[in-house]
Amino acid sequence: MTSATTPASGRAAAPAMRLLCLPYSGASAMIYARWKRLVPSWLEVVPVELPGRGRRMDEPPRTDLTALAVELADELAPETRGPFALFGHSLGGLLAFELAHALRGRGLGEPRMLFASAAAAPSRREDGRWAEPLDDDGLIAEMRRLSGTAEEVFGNRDLLEMALPVLRADFLLCGRYAYRRRPPLDCPIRVFGGMQDDIAADRLRAWSAETRGESTLEMFDGDHFFLRAHERPLLDRLAEWLGRPADRPDAIAATA
Numbered sequence: 303m304t305s306a307t308t309p310a311s312g313r314a315a316a317p318a319m320r321l322l323c324l325p326y327s328g329a330s331a332m333i334y335a336r337w338k339r340l341v342p343s344w345l346e347v348v349p350v351e352l353p354g355r356g357r358r359m360d361e362p363p364r365t366d367l368t369a370l371a372v373e374l375a376d377e378l379a380p381e382t383r384g385p386f387a388l389f390g391h392s393l394g395g396l397l398a399f400e401l402a403h404a405l406r407g408r409g410l411g412e413p414r415m416l417f418a419s420a421a422a423a424p425s426r427r428e429d430g431r432w433a434e435p436l437d438d439d440g441l442i443a444e445m446r447r448l449s450g451t452a453e454e455v456f457g458n459r460d461l462l463e464m465a466l467p468v469l470r471a472d473f474l475l476c477g478r479y480a481y482r483r484r485p486p487l488d489c490p491i492r493v494f495g496g497m498q499d500d501i502a503a504d505r506l507r508a509w510s511a512e513t514r515g516e517s518t519l520e521m522f523d524g525d526h527f528f529l530r531a532h533e534r535p536l537l538d539r540l541a542e543w544l545g546r547p548a549d550r551p552d553a554i555a556a557t558a
Contacts, residue, residue, distance in 0.1 A: 306350050306377040317346035320386040324394035327472035330356035354468045363471035367479045371400035387415045395421025412489045419494040422501050423508035424481045432477025490515040496528035497521050
């Protein structure tokens with residue numbers, strides 16, 4: 303079985319906290335590679351690779367989000383043996399939510415926190431238009447609408463031919479997702495949104511129904527991909543919320 307995480311060379315000891323990061327539609331784990339150098343030393347960023355991209359290019363992309371979360375829970379079990387948190391942007395936020403439930407269902411515990419970025423609450427998603435596969439023109443139109451793809455990609459047929467099958471599958475992950483009401487998570491949920499994104503604030507606030515703990519919403523200036531322009535302040539907020547467990551053993555409990 304292929305590991306879902308990027309390889310770590312010479313890992314000497316478990317970090318005080320791991321942050322497992324799930325990518326948005328069409329992206330690979332590489333979008334989080336820079337984060338490893340930008341966070342405090344006590345926090346280890348663990349980019350999660352999804353099937354069909356990056357190091358898992360030879361695997362077929364998945365189209366069932368709940369089944370993918372279960373698959374990832376099994377693969378990521380070693381990464382959850384110490385304190386960990388989950389971060390996901392857009393599709394990654396929804397996948398992080400289902401992964402948290404899958405981990406809990408396997409007796410592997412919950413994350414200390416779940417960070418959902420540019421992702422409507424699972425009960426308030428409006429992705430039904432993606433329940434059937436989009437043709438190439440439809441996919442390209444969605445890529446342009448979301449403003450998440452460099453313009454040069456659209457002029458490079460080879461790049462498009464690599465990107466479109468993965469993106470098509472990722473849209474199906476969202477479009478075919480069926481929300482199931484379950485006992486809320488115990489971990490706090492921190493939500494981030496873009497002020498110019500088309501996800502209404504009430505759909506972001508609805509994450510509060512998914513936790514028994516605290517739920518917060520912070521808005522950044524920008525569209526659906528605000529995290530690119532605000533990478534540094536976003537990472538500062540993640541580290542601030544997670545605290546430094548070695549120095550502040552009550553940091554996590556105090557927020558719940």
